Amino acid sequence: MRVLFILSFFISVMMTASRGAQSIQAAEEAHYFFNDSNILITYREGGLIYGTLYFIEIHISPNGYGMYGRNTKHTVMENYQTNNWEEFGTWQVTEQNRLSGIYYTPLNKTPLFIPIYKLVDASLMINESTTMIRQGQALCN
Secondary structure (H helix, E strand, O other): OHHHHHHHHHHHHHOOOOOOOEEOOOHHHHHHHHOOEEEEEEEEEOOOOOOEEEEEEEEEEOOEEEEEEEEEEEOOOOOEEEEEEEEEEEEEEEEEOOEEEEEEEEOOOOOEEEEOEEOOOOOEEOOOOOEEEEEEEOOOO
């Protein structure tokens, strides 16, 4: 289940086709935003009533990252199903196919690249339907 969620999350992130978003011109801007940060990412999969809500808190330090996730699903039996997981690994800001983004490697897993986009208001995003908020300094320092 956890592997399917992580895979589906990154597939949805990679399918970014957002209005008004541009690739970040300088990788330094993304590095400054993410380094030593506590990032909260939220999004929904599925419908409004029986969809699944995802909450992912990522603590990013110069040495690596810690990802703590939770998803909650409202079932047809009027109860909630909640799953928790965590993941750790290394990261770096890099460019791939003329896009700036985060290249990260979960421990004992395949490395992945997520492009980061900059909106007209200078905020950063990874996907049109995903909220990404910088909550302060990472706890891993």
